[in-house]
Each structure stands twice: as C-alpha cells, then as structure tokens.
Amino acid sequence: MLEHYLPAASTYASDIDGLVNLIFWIVGVWFVLCQVVFFYFIIKFRRKPGVKAQYITGEEKEQKRWISIPHALVLICDVFIVYGAVTVWVDIKQTLPEPEESTPVRVIGQQWAWTFVHAGPDGLLDTPDDIETVDELRIQVNHKYRYQLESEDVLHNFSIPVFRLKQDAIPGRVIEGWFEATQTGTFDVQCAEICGIGHGIMAARIVIEPAADHAAWMSENAPRTVLAATTP
Amino acid sequence: MAEHAGEAAHGHDGHHEMSFWSKYVFSTDHKIIGMQYMFTGMAMALIGGFMAYVFRMQLAFPGEAVPGFGGVSPADYNSLITNHGTIMIFWVAMPVLIAGFGNFLIPLMIGCDDMVFPKINRLSYQIFLLSAIVLIVSFFVQGGGFGGAWTAYPPLSAKAEYSLTPLGSTLWLVAVALEFVAFLLGGINFVTTTMNSRAPGMKMYDIPMVIWMIVVASILFMASVGPLIAGAVMLFMDQNVGTGFFDPGKGGDPILWQHLFWFFGHPEVYVVLLPAMGIVADIMTVFSRKKLFAYRTVLYTVFGTGVLSFTVWAHHQFIAGVDPRMAHIFTITTLLISVPIAEMCFVYIATLYGGSIQLSTPMLWALAFLAEFLIGGVTGIFLGASGADVYFHDTYFVLAHFHYTFFPIAIIGVFAGITYWFPKMFGRHLSEFWGKVHFWGTIVAFNCIFIPLFMLGAAGQHRRIYNYNHFPDLATPELQRLRVIATSALLVMLAFQAVFLINFFYSLFKGKKAEKNPYNANTLEWTAASPPPHGNWAELPRVYRGPYEYSHPDRDTDYWPQNEPN
Ligand SMILES: [Cu+2]
Ligand SMILES: [Cu+2]
Numbered sequence: 001m002l003e004h005y006l007p008a009a010s011t012y013a014s015d016i017d018g019l020v021n022l023i024f025w026i027v028g029v030w031f032v033l034c035q036v037v038f039f040y041f042i043i044k045f046r047r048k049p050g051v052k053a054q055y056i057t058g059e060e061k062e063q064k065r066w067i068s069i070p071h072a073l074v075l076i077c078d079v080f081i082v083y084g085a086v087t088v089w090v091d092i093k094q095t096l097p098e099p100e101e102s103t104p105v106r107v108i109g110q111q112w113a114w115t116f117v118h119a120g121p122d123g124l125l126d127t128p129d130d131i132e133t134v135d136e137l138r139i140q141v142n143h144k145y146r147y148q149l150e151s152e153d154v155l156h157n158f159s160i161p162v163f164r165l166k167q168d169a170i171p172g173r174v175i176e177g178w179f180e181a182t183q184t185g186t187f188d189v190q191c192a193e194i195c196g197i198g199h200g201i202m203a204a205r206i207v208i209e210p211a212a213d214h215a216a217w218m219s220e221n222a223p224r225t226v227l228a229a230t231t232p
Numbered sequence: 233m234a235e236h237a238g239e240a241a242h243g244h245d246g247h248h249e250m251s252f253w254s255k256y257v258f259s260t261d262h263k264i265i266g267m268q269y270m271f272t273g274m275a276m277a278l279i280g281g282f283m284a285y286v287f288r289m290q291l292a293f294p295g296e297a298v299p300g301f302g303g304v305s306p307a308d309y310n311s312l313i314t315n316h317g318t319i320m321i322f323w324v325a326m327p328v329l330i331a332g333f334g335n336f337l338i339p340l341m342i343g344c345d346d347m348v349f350p351k352i353n354r355l356s357y358q359i360f361l362l363s364a365i366v367l368i369v370s371f372f373v374q375g376g377g378f379g380g381a382w383t384a385y386p387p388l389s390a391k392a393e394y395s396l397t398p399l400g401s402t403l404w405l406v407a408v409a410l411e412f413v414a415f416l417l418g419g420i421n422f423v424t425t426t427m428n429s430r431a432p433g434m435k436m437y438d439i440p441m442v443i444w445m446i447v448v449a450s451i452l453f454m455a456s457v458g459p460l461i462a463g464a465v466m467l468f469m470d471q472n473v474g475t476g477f478f479d480p481g482k483g484g485d486p487i488l489w490q491h492l493f494w495f496f497g498h499p500e501v502y503v504v505l506l507p508a509m510g511i512v513a514d515i516m517t518v519f520s521r522k523k524l525f526a527y528r529t530v531l532y533t534v535f536g537t538g539v540l541s542f543t544v545w546a547h548h549q550f551i552a553g554v555d556p557r558m559a560h561i562f563t564i565t566t567l568l569i570s571v572p573i574a575e576m577c578f579v580y581i582a583t584l585y586g587g588s589i590q591l592s593t594p595m596l597w598a599l600a601f602l603a604e605f606l607i608g609g610v611t612g613i614f615l616g617a618s619g620a621d622v623y624f625h626d627t628y629f630v631l632a633h634f635h636y637t638f639f640p641i642a643i644i645g646v647f648a649g650i651t652y653w654f655p656k657m658f659g660r661h662l663s664e665f666w667g668k669v670h671f672w673g674t675i676v677a678f679n680c681i682f683i684p685l686f687m688l689g690a691a692g693q694h695r696r697i698y699n700y701n702h703f704p705d706l707a708t709p710e711l712q713r714l715r716v717i718a719t720s721a722l723l724v725m726l727a728f729q730a731v732f733l734i735n736f737f738y739s740l741f742k743g744k745k746a747e748k749n750p751y752n753a754n755t756l757e758w759t760a761a762s763p764p765p766h767g768n769w770a771e772l773p774r775v776y777r778g779p780y781e782y783s784h785p786d787r788d789t790d791y792w793p794q795n796e797p798n
Contacts, residue, residue, distance in 0.1 A: 024614075030610065034578075035603065045588065053586060058525035058579070059526055071578070074574045084617070093622070155385055159694060171480050171481070172480025192626040194695075
C-alpha cells in the first residue's frame with residue numbers, strides 16, 4: 001500500500017510495508033465479508049406485507065455458533081498480526097547496531113528547528129571535527145546510523161516518512177535508535193508532535209548520498225578550526 | 233426518594249402554574265435536563281463545526297482569507313484544531329450521548345418518575361453550562377485560545393513561554409476539569425437510578441440495552457477520570473504556581489501526563505461508543521421486528537470491553553519514549569479488545585437475520601452507524617499493531633481512523649437517537665422525506681471527507697500543520713487535490729445540516745402529532761404520553777418481560793410491550 005505513495009528508503013521500511021500489507025489483507029477480508037453479509041441481510045429481509053419476522057433468541061447453542069466461530073477466527077487473525085507487529089517492532093526499536101559498524105548522529109529538536117550534529121570524518125561525536133547543521137541531515141547510503149535524539153524545550157517527534165521512522169524527542173532524555181538508508185535522494189524530515197505555533201514550519205530535509213559524495217561533503221564542511229589544525 | 237423528587241421540582245410554584253424559568257431553566261425534571269444538555273451540545277456542535285470549516289479551508293486554500301473568519305495565523309490554526317477536538321468530544325459527544333439521552337431515557341425506560349438525585353442532576357447541568365462558558369471565554373482572552381492539541385501534552389501545555397497562550401491554556405484546563413465534575417455528578421445519578429428505581433418486575437436482563445450501555449459507560453467514566461483530574465490539578469499548578477510535576481528541569485516527567493491522560497482517554501472512547509451502540513441496538517430491533525440476538529452475550533461483551541479498555545492506554549504512546557518492551561503488552565491488549573467489538577458487530581448483523589426490515593430514517597442512521605463504524609474498527613488494527621504504528625502515528629491516517637469511530641458515535645448515533653425518540657421528546661413527528669435527504673447528504677459527504685484523508689495519511693502527511701507548503705514531499709499537486717476534495721465535501725456536509733435544523737425546528741412546532749407508541753415498540757417509554765408529563769406516568773408501570781420480544785410466535789401482533797401482563 002505505502003510504496004504507492006512514497007519510496008521505501010530504509011532497511012526496515014519494507015518490513016513495515018509488509019506488516020501493513022498483512023494487516024490490510026486480514027482486516028480487508030473481514031471487512032468485505034461483514035459488509036457483504038450486512039447488506040445482503042438488509043436487502044433480503046426488507047419488510048414484505050404479510051411476512052412476519054422470525055423469533056430467534058440467539059441464546060441456543062447452535063445459534064451462538066454464528067458468533068463464537070467468527071469470534072475464534074478473529075482471535076487467530078489477531079495472533080498473526082501480533083506476531084508480525086512484534087517482530088517488526090523488535091527490529092526497529094529494540095535492536096541497536098554495534099558501535100563498530102555504525103556512525104552516531106545527534107538530533108536535537110527545539111522550537112522550531114532541527115539541529116543535526118554529524119560525527120565528521122572520525123566517526124565519533126563530541127570531537128572537534130563534528131559538523132553541526134540546521135534543518136539538513138546528511139548521511140551516506142547503505143550505512144548504519146545510530147541517532148541520539150534530544151529536545152531543548154517541549155516534545156518534538158523526529159519523523160522521516162520514507163524511512164518509516166518516528167520517535168518522540170523528550171526534554172531531559174536522550175533516546176537512541178537507528179536507521180540505514182537504502183537509496184539516495186533528498187526527502188522530508190518532519191516534526192510529528194505538536195510543539196507550539198511554529199510546529200507547521202518545523203521542517204528539515206535529509207540528503208542521502210553515495211559514500212564518495214558524503215566524504216567530500218564532510219571534508220568541505222569540517223569546522224574551520226579543525227581544518228586549520230589538520231592542514232599544514 | 234423518587235416521590236421526593238417530584239415534590240422538589242414542583243416546589244413553591246404550585247402544581248401547574250410553573251413559570252418559564254422554573255419549568256425550563258431551573259427544572260429538576262430529568263427530561264428538561266436532558267433537553268438542556270442536548271440543546272447545549274447541539275449549539276457547541278455548531279461552534280465545533282465552524283472551527284472545522286475554518287481550518288479545512290486554510291488547508292485547501294492556504295493563506296487565503298476564510299469567508300466569515302478572515303486570515304488564519306498559525307496560532308489561530310492550532311487553537312482551532314485543539315478546540316474543535318475538545319468541543320466535539322467533551323461538549324458534544326459526552327453531553328448529548330450520555331447526559332442528554334441518559335437523562336431523558338433512563339427514568340422513562342426503566343419506569344420511574346425521575347432520577348434519584350434530581351437536584352444533583354440540575355447542579356450537574358449548571359456546572360456543565362459554566363464549563364462551556366469558560367471554554368468559550370478562553371478563545372477571546374489575551375494570547376488567544378489554547379493551541380496545544382486536545383491531548384495537552386506538557387511541557388508545551390505547562391509553560392506560557394512555550395505555548396504563548398498564558399490565559400488560554402489555564403482556562404481550557406479549568407473548563408475541562410469543570411466538565412468532568414459535571415459528568416461525575418451525572419454518572420452517580422445514572423448508575424444509582426438504574427440500580428434502585430426500576431419498575432417492579434424489571435430484572436437485570438429486562439433492562440433495555442441502551443440503558444445498560446449508558447450505565448456501563450458512566451461507570452467507565454467515573455473509574456477512569458480520577459487520575460486525569462489529579463493530572464489536571466498538577467498541570468494547573470505547573471502552569472500557575474511554578475511546580476514541576478511535568479518539568480524534567482525540576483525533576484518532573486512529561487510522560488507522566490501522557491499516562492494519566494490516556495488512562496482516561498482510551499476508556500473515554502468506549503464511554504461515548506457504548507451509548508451510541510445501545511441506541512443502535514434498540515432502533516435495529518424495533519425496525520426489524522426482531523429480538524436482539526443473544527442479549528446476554530452482548531451484555532457480557534460490554535462488560536468485557538469495559539474491563540479491557542483500562543489495559544490499552546499506552547498504544548497511544550508506542551513511540552513516545554516509553555520503554556520499547558512495553559509496546560508488546562499493549563499491542564496484545566489492543567488487538568484483544570478488537571474481539572469483543574467485532575463480536576458486537578456480528579451480533580448486530582445477526583439480529584437483522586430473518587427480520588422484517590423497514591428503512592425508516594432512524595433505521596438508516598442505525599445501519600449507517602454499523603457500516604461506517606466497521607471502517608473505523610478495522611483501521612484501528614493498523615494503529616494498535618506497534619510495528620505499523622511506527623509509521624502511522626500522528627499522521628492523517630490516525631485522524632481519519634478516529635473520525636470513522638467518532639463520527640458514527642457522536643453524529644450518526646446521535647441522529648439515530650434524535651430521529652427515533654423525537655416523537656416521544658416533543659410529541660410530534662419529523663419529516664421522513666427531509667430526514668432521508670439529510671441522511672444521504674450527510675453520509676455520502678462524510679465518506680468523501682475522510683477517505684481522502686486516509687490516503688493523505690498513507691502518504692505521510694502529519695497532523696496539526698497549518699500549511700504543507702513547507703514540506704516539499706507533501707506539497708505536491710496530487711496531495712493538494714485530496715485536501716481540496718476533503719474540504720469541498722465538508723462544505724457539502726455542513727450545508728446538509730441546515731436541512732436537519734430546519735426539519736427539526738419546523739417539526740417541533742408544526743410536525744404531525746405523534747401517538748403514544750408510533751413504532752409499536754416494546755420498551756416502557758412508549759407507554760407514556762408523547763411528550764411525557766412531569767412525573768412521566770399517572771400510575772407507574774409494571775414489567776413482565778424483556779425489552780425485545782418482537783414477532784413472538786405465540787402472539788398475533790408482532791410486538792409484546794414490557795408492561796403487558798399477557
Ligand atoms: Cu512540532
Ligand atoms: Cu486508545
């Protein structure tokens with residue numbers, strides 16, 4: 001369903017899309033079935049002169065079956081959905097990549113802008129070569145990132161629809177998560193939690209580029225002090 | 233106690249010469265209080281509908297002046313969406329469904345002359361009216377109305393420097409708290425009256441489903457609102473006294489509010505859903521001349537839903553920063569609650585089987601409730617499944633989903649109830665023809681509003697944004713076209729409400745006179761005069777059987793009133 005509207009640009013985007021499709025088909029079948037029976041009854045049992053309605057209590061065993069069998073089937077469908085939901089969830093929210101195979105990035109929400117602290121060439125935060133940008137996040141494709149999400153003031157929500165990523169930012173806490181882009185391009189970053197009158201302008205962009213381009217960007221934008229210290 | 237009620241209401245004005253004020257304004261008669269709630273709710277619905285009109289116009293035609301309002305600033309926009317949600321839930325759905333129908337129907341359907349605490353009942357409405365006035369005043373104070381969404385998450389709601397509405401946020405909070413007090417008083421009355429004042433012979437399984445549902449809803453409300461009132465007091469102190477219950481800088485925690493809010497907020501869905509489902513059950517049985525399928529199963533299902541509804545609240549907080557392991561528990565409970573709700577839908581469909589269905593206006597509304605609510609129900613599964621909610625959270629998919637539950641509840645269910653009981657309430661009939669015009673206009677337009685919003689949500693459109701031009705991926709012509717369709721459909725739907733209002737007020741004075749029991753229904757309210765006098769019956773009825781004995785094989789007629797000995 002979702003691929004129809006926007007690209008799936010992270011490793012877990014397709015997992016979420018798969019889960020959405022699974023739910024779509026399960027509930028879709030139930031929905032169509034219910035509506036068909038419902039409208040069939042309405043048409044079939046329209047009032048006709050001289051025809052009296054049937055007297056059915058629904059309290060007898062063989063009548064109750066009409067409710068208890070669908071009841072059990074719904075429960076079974078729920079099990080499948082729970083299984084799918086939990087698997088996807090564990091992968092996205094409970095599994096963090098190892099530090100060696102991923103790069104950290106700090107994401108800070110404040111009224112009403114996003115600040116991104118990129119680790120720079122050394123791949124470590126809080127070192128002199130960190131690159132700070134406002135409303136633009138630059139990452140390398142096919143590479144794992146661990147984000148550290150913070151807020152300066154109120155709640156915000158770090159949301160990248162093409163990644164299917166959403167996470168609230170809470171003042172006083174650092175929330176960790178991860179993503180890995182699977183295609184290059186420039187996409188929206190949203191704040192998906194109301195944060196005051198500027199909530200509607202709290203937009204950023206994410207630029208996903210090939211490794212070489214990303215390295216070039218980093219060396220171009222490394223803080224001047226760092227450049228002065230490292231270039232002879 | 234009920235006798236005492238009659239006396240108190242008659243008071244010093246003597247028995248028949250009551251002034252306008254004591255009859256309609258300071259009355260303790262349950263029917264008048266029910267009407268007061270209903271008319272206040274309808275007036276608030278007009279305000280809430282106007283707000284929807286303004287912000288939908290801004291979304292379809294961003295930046296252009298809205299006729300009747302003018303330019304919409306970001307602050308206006310936030311305040312409009314916040315108060316639209318607040319009004320429609322707390323000042324429309326609650327007063328009309330629970331207080332309006334509850335007050336009018338409970339004594340009439342269980343066969344007594346009034347509520348057991350008539351003066352508390354009157355106080356309840358007066359506090360409710362005060363709360364509505366406080367809310368309306370909050371739009372006009374300096375800084376404007378509160379704009380932190382109806383969920384009022386701190387720190388945004390807790391500090392004026394963040395919200396920029398120093399007075400608006402406090403007045404909003406006070407209004408909501410007062411409204412809760414009003415409904416606590418009402419709830420006490422509903423539960424006590426139903427348990428103590430039933431007509432002789434009316435056993436637990438003889439109570440009409442709509443009354444059961446209002447009672448269970450009242451219990452759910454009373455059991456869930458306590459923590460939120462405590463939360464409201466803490467938020468009030470954070471706003472005005474400088475405490476830091478929700479301020480991490482002072483050792484507080486903003487997430488605490490979310491737990492308190494949703495511990496109330498999710499049962500609240502069922503607080504308004506159940507009365508609407510009850511109304512639908514009663515109408516469906518009457519217009520299909522059928523016994524309600526498996527009455528006891530329905531009742532146990534209602535209890536089960538009620539209990540389960542206390543265990544699902546954190547599905548609103550999957551990605552709010554709570555421990556991610558918690559999501560599993562709440563995914564399971566949330567999907568579990570789909571079982572009793574699905575079961576209720578099955579029961580309602582089964583009730584139609586073998587019926588003699590007459591598609592009168594109330595019946596059309598009742599059937600539409602089920603057809604539309606099913607969409608709300610199945611789309612909820614996407615949001616209850618943690619893994620999928622990561623994407624859908626805070627998108628228009630959520631918005632469309634809950635409008636597919638709340639619109640059937642607060643609008644379709646209410647129209648079903650009003651068109652059904654109108655003859656009893658006012659002693660006259662509504663026009664069937666104009667009722668059907670209103671029905672089709674409303675239902676078709678409703679779907680044209682919210683199906684595009686499902687699509688926008690799937691495309692990643694997030695909520696509470698006054699102008700999507702700041703988001704290149706969302707500012708495409710295709711998505712803008714969907715926004716314009718939704719807004720146009722809203723205009724059509726609002727226009728059709730004029731049909732209802734004209735039909736309503738014309739029929740109030742000029743409609744065809746109604747008999748005691750125009751639908752050949754079984755329940756007790758149809759044995760009282762239309763409209764019922766003060767005290768309801770000259771002689772209180774006795775009950776001999778359940779409410780749904782339609783088309784009984786031993787009878788020549790296809791109904792068997794609850795009060796007939798044989
Ligand atoms: Cu925001
Ligand atoms: Cu909920």
